[in-house]
Amino acid sequence: MSIVSALGHGQGGGGTSPAVAAPRRRARGGAYLLLAPGIAYLGLFFVIPVVALLVTSLYVPVPGGEVGQFAPAFEWRNYTAALATYWPQLVRSFAYAFVATVAALAIGYPMAYVIAVRARGRPFLQGLLLVLVIAPFFTSFILRTIAWKQILADESFVVSAIRAVGLLPPDGRLTATGFAVVAGLTYNFLPFMTLPIYANLERLDPRMLEAGADLYADGPTTFRRVTLPLSLPGVVSGTLLTFIPASGDFVNSVLLGNTSTTMIGQVVDSRFFKVSDYPTAAALSVVLMVAILVLVIAYVRRAGTEELL
């Protein structure tokens, strides 16, 4: 499976559908005419900016200049310096994103399964559950994150309740912890995990499950040997759709964390705006982008070539 199709998969269910083999026309200029505006736009406002970012990441401060004044250079040490200082935040970002992705998978897969398989044949229930999954899209994500901040606040009744039950020591807190940040990330990206898996399971032919049972597989075995492998493309796009934005996010760590939960996005943001250290911010962005690309390619290669389990 190509990376492109991995991400493209969940959308509208195009990915693996055996689309009727379109009679591809040979380009008679028409293709380029259709492509030109969009591709030119992405060239201007994606490719060139990324190049600008690369160039900026090698700048050096103007000697004796004001804060925020830099001169073109090829200072590769910007990268080593940035990494030496901020590797903990970088590692933490990937660790948080990873845990959040696993958690979202653990929560999202059963949701998708219930909607697609258990609610099959009950259109009203299915529609309702789907709307519930999509519902978070319709409220501002910042507002929802702030809601979590207040729900998890020390004085909130939720936290008091948890303390009362004894799940949390009397002086324990949920807000401003790494746990809260990961929970926030999980929460924010859960629909992105659930929907592609749902889209995939929804197309699963129920007769396959019956065939599994017919061939002496019990429920869990049918799931493990039939359902899960068939839903793998959905799982792959779901995890990518969760992991990529989660690793670059800083809203959750700002609103729900503390100074020891800082993520790399936060560093980029503050390098840019608080201290106008453009080269460091740019270098960290480049590192983040490259690291994610490498991880994604490795992941998709692996998921594409090997059976799960």
Place this chain on the structure above:
Amino acid sequence: MSGGQGAGALAAAVGVADRTDRTAAPAPLGDRGRPRRRSPGRWRLGDAVVPVFAALAFLYLLVPIAYTVAFSFNDAGRTNLVWRGFTLENWANPCGAPAVCEAFVNSLQVGAIATVASTVLGTLVALALVRYRFRGRTLANLLIFLPMSTPEVVLGAALLAQFLSLRINPGFGTVVVSHIMFCISFVVVTVKARVASLDPRLEEAAADLYASSWQAFWRVTFPLLVPGILAAALLAFSLSFDDFIITNFNSGSFTTFPKFVYVSATRGIPAQANVIGSAMFGLALALVVAVQVVSAARRRRRT
């Protein structure tokens, strides 16, 4: 929503609404609509575990939304942190807090422009990618894919680096430009799925029935793409409307609704922000429910 990345999934969700009228293939003979028959036998614990777990997950999803809506009715005063009593005052006067409505209107304007522009550009690209074989197709696909696999901080920082080096002052224009950029890929992916699901024989049939290629496109292909294009536009709008990270990099002193909420989080968010958030939620929910009801009715009529 935060991750521009994840938004593609929304398209899947929107696509759900029109999954039934995709092609004119002969009605499936299968019995997919039939309720699952339970095998007789003992009740098993395993059957209940998954639904219960899923119910808890749904609760998890909905709690903060309920909280946001509830606190739009809070008699908050200046900071909307603790419950001080029920009031309709915030709903009666949603622009009561300074700058809330201005930020909201800004977001609507940015969203409208970004939606139209990215939908047009993305649809054209999608048509080219599905319908033609040409040199550089792989490269074009890669260029569409990369913005989706790049975290928003990087996109924001890159655009800002470019604007700074061109000495362009960030503001309304730069926000619109960057929103169009990150929306295009999602439009392409959404519309592409729709184009790919079209039976190419339909265009041949049109040509066979004396339609020129121009007429075949406007009379047959385009009407069939409309649901996909609408889904893409809806997606683009919701992406743009809810974007915070990229906007934060490229807006200068210009404020959108998410940015307003984020910035005022430290000082205390006015309850009017919850009102606007809740109203948008209600509106979108009503829209989706309407679409679901209509398509369910259509499905019933068909069978």
Place this chain on the structure above:
Amino acid sequence: MAGPDARSGADLVLDRVTKEFAGVPAVDDLSLTVPAGSFFALLGPSGCGKTTTLRMVAGLERPSDGRILIGGDDVTHTRAHQRPVNTVFQSYALFPHLTVLENVAFGLRRRREPDPLGRARQALELVELPHLAERRPNQLSGGQQQRVALARAVVNNPAVLLLDEPLGALDLKLRRQMQVELKRIQTEVGLTFVHVTHDQEEAMTMADTVAVMNAGRIEQLGSPAELYEMPRTAFVANFLGQSNLLRGTVVENGGALVGVDVGGARVRVPAERAVRTSGDVLVGVRPEKLHLLRDGEAVPDDCNVVGPGRVTDVSFTGVSTQYQVEVPALGTLGVFVQNLLGGAAVGLGEQVRLACAVRHTFALDGDDDVASGVVALDESA
């Protein structure tokens, strides 16, 4: 543009048409004339080039070489929408966003003909679906969709109407019904129909003329009876019904009958039923033309006789009983015996001789592959 007024159809001529895909010929130097008003079938296994031929006539593919003429006009270089040709697609390709009526009126509207809806309604009456005019295609059954597709094509009064496996998606009973229906409609509207199918029975039931295609070429062309009674290649002999083909060598020729030595036995074949009258030949007999002769039974007049052989299989099919008889030096022959008396007349393991009237025997080129055109188990549709 839309060419001749096509009230009674027009001649279709393919003149040395070749179509290559990436250098591989799908249709190879094919020439063909379909007379106006006839029902013509292109019959062949999948991949034989019949659909490509059809698509070239429709204008959906361009020939690599050769010319296509409709009613005398060279249309080789006109586009699909400029040809007076309409197609009933295999998947029907009905427009899902238009009502049945608008689907049928589509072509009329494109050509700006007067009263498109009125004429569309008439076409729907022709296919007996006027009550479904306002439905959408996906609210119809497969058979109904098929009729709408037909109406949508017929309503334009095309010079040539093309049918691409139009009954392929229907179940057996419905297919029989539609075969009769199609034939009726063709007679009623008098258009030139070109029908592509892999189903020999379908082709023979409906068409006046059948062209059997194989590997991009036409193997034989003729009326269904001609093709069946006197196949000219092993492919036709096997693809249309079944044949027993026996290797032999001509030992006597010159007269009205050709003498052939088949595994030591001498059989006679009418010279006009022999593709070649010297050297190696394949002697062919249809299974239902063979009689079983038990020990002592007299040989009827003017018959070829082979055997004795042993009956290795007997299957009762209702109207007939099918036997497999293993004849030493010749191999296994199939025999169909009409079930006139009830029950099997000959038992398993019995020794029998096989007789066949000389006038039912035919001879093919000995270089033909005995098995060509036999439908293999894994490709039978």
